[in-house]
Amino acid sequence: MSLSWYEASARQRVAALVDAESFEEFVGPEQRAMSPHLPLFDLPRAFDDGIVVGRGRLDGRTVYLAAQEGRFMGGAFGEVHGAKLVGLLRAAVTETPEAVLILFDTGGVRLQEANAGETAIAETMRAIADLRRAGIPVVGLVGGRAGCFGGGGLIAGTCSRLAVSEGGRISVSGPEVIETNKGAEEFDSKDRALVWRTMGGKHRRLAGGADRFCDDTVEAFRAAALDLIGRAPAFDLATLEAEQARLEDRIARFGDCRDATEIWARLGVNDPAGVPALSAADFDGLVAGLEGTTHDAR
Amino acid sequence: MTLAEILASLFPVGHAVAVADGLITGRGPLENRDLAVVGVDGDTPLGIEGALALSAAVLATVRAGGATPVLVLVDSDSQRMSRRDELLGLNECLAHLAKALLLADAQGHPTIGLIYGHSAAGAFIATALATRVLVALPGANPSVMDLPSVARVTKLPLEKLEAMAKSTPVFAPGLDNMVQAGAVQVVLDPAKPLGPQIAALIGEPPSHDARDALGKDRGGRPVAHDIAARVVDAARA
């Protein structure tokens, strides 16, 4: 039976994503690189601070991987957590693996270590820019239960390519945060169908916010990673000007839409209400027939 | 300092910097060269339109070529919290702005962030924190989240958090803590003209991202630098 990405732990994802037995962890749990701050809050720590980083092979090619554990502190960026990711990306600049894969599963910044987490996110984005300029693809994979929120959403937007499954959510403000600040009329976070329509994998793929849609299996994410590594856009003025145009065009075309289904209809989807029920294969078929969803403007 | 005071101090002979809907764009002369200015004023939340307006200005500077530095002035709220912004891909728009700044810097346009008011969360990351050097003026108040909100999320009493904030810079809001974390390199002297201070920073940019080393030295991020270094060592082993 295939392993569900959504259900798997960060370690299970990494182990099953790469070629068998090929994963080598950097600063593993036995080194006990744990948060120095959580005990002040009477909170339990994790031996890996909620992120697994290391090197493995994908069809024989060396890749670097970082996998967040969404169940530990919501996969949030703490000081150690963030530093492990930053260290991995910096190492990749000089060690030049064929790609770096970031397996996102994060609610954003860990509030108990907010300043460290926030700064680490900025460091991560700069390191990704350096890697991309050096021609090393950075591919994000989003399909965990914590989604990809806050600064995680910004890092995802910095990657060369993104693969997302139906369960994956990519956003800056989470539904609960918007509801808390602006009220349930603005965003009813308990209406989970609305949540997923607004920031879930299918919407992100249809709107061009992600490059590949995956079934919720490790095999599907592996296939997606292999595909996306091979078609990473350059990080240069042309790409960013194309992205500028792409995002401006999105706002011009859909800026007055209240619901994702209106956007999908304008994109040319015949049965927008039926999109959430589509299987991955049928959804891929739908996407293939629409213009603008697949692009290099990232 | 207010934005007007800052601009006056930066550009004593005048400038072409304008503010519209809380978004700052324009340019001014700095020591015989042009300085591009973008930013957010008036505690304004940064949404999709705002992010794209700023990124367009940054990319225009890159397209124009040369080595025009980019100054990012920040007194913002957090990212704009709305269903519409998220529906239309706020994460992409904010990341795009950050990427534009990172690209500019990489292509020889030194980027300097100057925070003179508030900023928080995604707006902070996409603007000030995406520059090569981030500096501040006294009274600036960067934060990830204010303490009452932290209390709500962590379910800890506000009084306890306030007490902890005094001894634990890693989570507490405020400029001092961001300086200690290494995110803010230096606090400028408002009594002196800002132009020369900024020009000096442009003249001696750090060659690499040294924020974690600063955080270690200043005690606000005690372990990040060493952990990152350990990962690098392990990868090279």
Added chain:
Amino acid sequence: METMTFRHTTKGPLAGTKPQAITGVVASGNLEVLLERVLPPDQCTIEIATPVVGYGDVWEAVAADFVARAQPGGLRIAINDGGARPDTVSLRLLQGARLMETGR
């Protein structure tokens, strides 16, 4: 947070050669167990860090039952607890021992 360490003597070493394993995740009602084959073959220690205070006697009983059942000689076992129930703790310990025995 409460920490405690239990030391046990076993009849012999745990089977297998795997030097280290980790199982579980620190989450509400869950825990992670790190096992390292670093002790003399008839020794086992179990270190626990838990945010739930006052359950020392339960931990002691769970640890003793596990050692009696698995005979995990040679293992240094460390637990980061997220408030797991005793049966979940037992299950993770046994999962960890199986990983060390079989490499699975």
Added chain:
Amino acid sequence: MTDWRRQRTARDARIAAGRAHADGKVVAAADVVDLLEAVLRPGDRVCLEGDNQKQADCLARGLSACDPDKVHGLHMVQSGIVLPEHLDVFETGIAKRLDYSYSGPQGARIAKMLYGGQIELGAVHTYLELFARYFIDLTPNVALIAGVSADRAGNLYTGPNTEDTPTVVEATAFKNGVVIAQVNQIVETVPRVDIPGDRIDFVVEADTPFYVEPLFTRDPAAVTETQILMAMMAIKGIYAEYGIRRLNHGIGFGTAAIELLLPTYGERLGLKGRIATNWALNPHPTLIPAIEAGWVEQVHCFGSEVGMDRYIAARPDIFFTGADGSLRSNRAFCQTAGLYACDLFIGSTLQIDLMGHSSTVTTNRVAGFGGAPNMGSDPHGRRHPSDTWMKAGREAQQTGDPALMRGRKLVVQLVETFGDGLVPAFVEHLDALELARTIGLELAPVMVYADDVTHIVTEEGIANLLLCRNADEREQAIRGVAGYTEVGRGRDKAKVEHLRARGIVRRPEDLGIEPLDADRSLLAAKSIKDLVHTSGGLYEPPARFRNW
């Protein structure tokens, strides 16, 4: 001369008063308060329909908005205290006395009000018990009920969630009472006549469709390894051993795990067709995989379940449906079926004491009973044999003429030794006793009495109480599966091992089950989305259960 028609005359007067606010039988939602103030009399016995599922919420709002000077001192006789309005009426004086059954969501507030003397409590009943009293001494003067649609003559379509409605209407309409129905819609012709129009006096077109709680939806994503282990033990150690084909499942993740293991683990054990074929059960979404795999012969339902209606309509061989295709549920019949025609009830609880009494009461919550004690009890009126029933009976009593030995229903408590927040499920004394003392109840609210429970399943093992021959054995058997709770650690280890040798206490290994095999990969569906796929897209889960 004796007037034998006083109730009839009074009823006619009430209806005449109500007609002033109606067009024929039809009343606008805006006129509900006027209607109720016209029809109700101080001190009336009133049944406001609502149970653990559907609610006559529009009428509840109307009743709570009545003028207490006009409407007061009512005696509420109703299945459920579920909506805030159900208790608001006691705060305003509109209602005074209460006889009811279930109060899950309002458990804390009702405890406070009982303690504060704001409610004069008759008794907390089981559903069947309360229904029975509707016909003996708690017959309503006025019933306020809910249906899907009605025609102008009052013919009522109750839809898939018929639930209590026929029972309440029979008791009221045939004993000179007034029946007021709220419906979602007035139509020309109803799809199916569930209640004939001559039993309905007024029809209110409600402003919103009546509320139904998706109480029986359990997300497979939340099923734990511990629950899977317990489900494996229940299937192998009880379902298979007793050949249980006719059964009821209580609500909970443990029973959901059993449902989800039937087509996988149960299939592997070769049990298809031999267990779990005939059910008294709401349409649990987690039963979909077993139904689709051909395990289930038929299911009769107390009510429907939100989102299951299209699936049910497409499976008329399994469910009871009307000519129109929609589910016909009936709480009274299904409770009776669960009581008399099922060989097993299995459910969860919050506390079990050393004798085996169980309760869902905690010190500041009165949750009531609902139907669990009806199904979780051994019906002494039963006369038909079944292999399961006879086997359990033989275990319970070993001497006497076999032809005079009655069988036993299996009543199984499926309980994790610790609940949320490390609260132990096994206790020396039930909180129910303390609560009864505090608010002056004559009877402690016990969910299942010790003499009805036959097995306790925990993650540590199964205790077969049928085989215990004295109180000490029973106590040690219970302690023997109570895990690391204080009760469990207080066991006499030698006695428990002795009970184990006799098969009274059985561990997973005694059943040939390896606890490490209790893995989520055994679940026939791991998420709500899997259930939707398995149903062929017919199951339409409520938004709050979706993650797509």
